[in-house]
Amino acid sequence: MIVVVGIGADGMSGLPTASRVELTRATTIYGSPRQLDLLDDTVSALRRAWPSPLLPALRALVDDIDGDVHVIASGDPLLHGIGNTLIKMFGPDRVAVLPHVSSVTLACARVGWAVQDTEIISLVTARVHTAVRRGGQAVVLSRDADSPATLARLLAETGRGDSELTILEQLGGPRERRRSATAREWAGRPPHDVDKLNVMAVRYLPDERVAHALPDDVFAHDGQMTKQSVRAVTLAALGPRPGELLWDVGSGSGSIAVEWCRSASGCAAVAFERDAVRRARIETNAISFGAAVDVRGPAPEHFEGAPEPAAVFVGGGITQPGVLEGCFDRLPVGGRLVANVVTVESEAIVAQWYSRIGGTLRRYQHYHGEPVGGFTGWRGAMPVTQWVVAKR
Incomplete structure (x- = not known):
C-alpha cells in the first residue's frame, strides 16, 4: 500500500492522530526536501527526496520497496497534488490518502469566502496568464515567489487593474503572512520579499462575466474571424466537454480557441496559424481572457508533436494540401x-468528404440592420457552410 500523508506549514503539531501514527510506523518516506524537513524526531523512517524528473522514476521507486510506502505532501494531496498522480499510476486500491487542510480552504477562511463559490487555479505547471479572469473570485496556487507580481502585472495590462489581490504566505504555519492590494498597486510596486510557499486570493474586477459567445469587438482582430453568431453555433457543434483539447486550424484571431477554453473547466486549445502577425494577435487574445492556448505555425506542417485533440475546428486553410487529411488522421x-x-x-472539398464519410451539412446566413437613407435595411453577411462529423 502507498500511504500519502498531507502536512501543513505548521508541521507535525498540526497533524491528526491517524497521520502521526502512519508516519511513526513508516520505514521509508518520500517527499520534497521542504516537506521532509517538517518531520520531527518521532519519525525514524529513512527520508528520501523525490528525484527530478519525478514521473519517469516514480514506478521504479515504489516497486523497489517491500511493504508499505509512505509519501508526505503539502496540504491536501488530492488538490493538484501527488496523490492524484499516484492514484492514476497505481489505482485507488493501492493508494490511501490522509489529507490535511488544503491551502484553498485556509485561504478562503482568511479572506471570508465560501469555498464552493471560489474557483481553484493552479499555476504550478500552467502559464501565469491562465489565471486572468473577467470576473468572479479564485484561489490561485503559485508556482514560485514571482507568481504574484507577474499575475498583478497581467491583470493591470488586461484591464483588470482594480482586481483585489491578497498574497497569503506560509498558510497555517508560525510565519503566516497576509498582504492585500489592488493588482494595479502590486504591479506598480511589486513585492520582492514573497515567500515561495504562497497562494493568492483574487477577486477579479470589473466583473464582466458572460456565459454566451463574446462580442466581436472584445477580440483583437483584422476582420478575419468567426463572427459572434456563427461562433455560437460552431461551439454548439463542437460540443466542448470539461478537460478536452481543441485544435483550432487556420485560427485567425483565435476567437474559437478562446471561446472553447472559456466553455468548460480544464479546456485547452492548440491554434495553428500561417500568418505571424495573426499568431501574435492570438497570443494577445489568449492572455486577455486567461485562455490556455498553445499557438503554433501553419497546418499541416506543425501538426507533428501537438497533443491529440478531442475535437478539431477548421476555420481556414482547408484548401491547403493535407490539412483536412492531417486533421482527420490525428x-x-x-x-x-x-x-x-x-x-x-x-x-467543393467539404462536399467530397461529406459524400465519402457522411456527417452533417448546414448553411448559415445572417443579416444585420443598416441605415438606408433615413430608413433601415438588411445587410447580409457571407453565407457559411458548416460540416460536422464524428470519427468512427
Missing part, C-alpha cells in the same frame, strides 16, 4: 471535426 475515434467554409473551392 483525430481519435469518437472525436469531432467541424469545418466552416465560405468559398466555392472550399465547399
Whole structure:
C-alpha cells in the first residue's frame, strides 16, 4: 500500500492522530526536501527526496520497496497534488490518502469566502496568464515567489487593474503572512520579499462575466474571424466537454480557441496559424481572457508533436494540401471535426468528404440592420457552410 500523508506549514503539531501514527510506523518516506524537513524526531523512517524528473522514476521507486510506502505532501494531496498522480499510476486500491487542510480552504477562511463559490487555479505547471479572469473570485496556487507580481502585472495590462489581490504566505504555519492590494498597486510596486510557499486570493474586477459567445469587438482582430453568431453555433457543434483539447486550424484571431477554453473547466486549445502577425494577435487574445492556448505555425506542417485533440475546428486553410487529411488522421475515434467554409473551392472539398464519410451539412446566413437613407435595411453577411462529423 502507498500511504500519502498531507502536512501543513505548521508541521507535525498540526497533524491528526491517524497521520502521526502512519508516519511513526513508516520505514521509508518520500517527499520534497521542504516537506521532509517538517518531520520531527518521532519519525525514524529513512527520508528520501523525490528525484527530478519525478514521473519517469516514480514506478521504479515504489516497486523497489517491500511493504508499505509512505509519501508526505503539502496540504491536501488530492488538490493538484501527488496523490492524484499516484492514484492514476497505481489505482485507488493501492493508494490511501490522509489529507490535511488544503491551502484553498485556509485561504478562503482568511479572506471570508465560501469555498464552493471560489474557483481553484493552479499555476504550478500552467502559464501565469491562465489565471486572468473577467470576473468572479479564485484561489490561485503559485508556482514560485514571482507568481504574484507577474499575475498583478497581467491583470493591470488586461484591464483588470482594480482586481483585489491578497498574497497569503506560509498558510497555517508560525510565519503566516497576509498582504492585500489592488493588482494595479502590486504591479506598480511589486513585492520582492514573497515567500515561495504562497497562494493568492483574487477577486477579479470589473466583473464582466458572460456565459454566451463574446462580442466581436472584445477580440483583437483584422476582420478575419468567426463572427459572434456563427461562433455560437460552431461551439454548439463542437460540443466542448470539461478537460478536452481543441485544435483550432487556420485560427485567425483565435476567437474559437478562446471561446472553447472559456466553455468548460480544464479546456485547452492548440491554434495553428500561417500568418505571424495573426499568431501574435492570438497570443494577445489568449492572455486577455486567461485562455490556455498553445499557438503554433501553419497546418499541416506543425501538426507533428501537438497533443491529440478531442475535437478539431477548421476555420481556414482547408484548401491547403493535407490539412483536412492531417486533421482527420490525428483525430481519435469518437472525436469531432467541424469545418466552416465560405468559398466555392472550399465547399467543393467539404462536399467530397461529406459524400465519402457522411456527417452533417448546414448553411448559415445572417443579416444585420443598416441605415438606408433615413430608413433601415438588411445587410447580409457571407453565407457559411458548416460540416460536422464524428470519427468512427
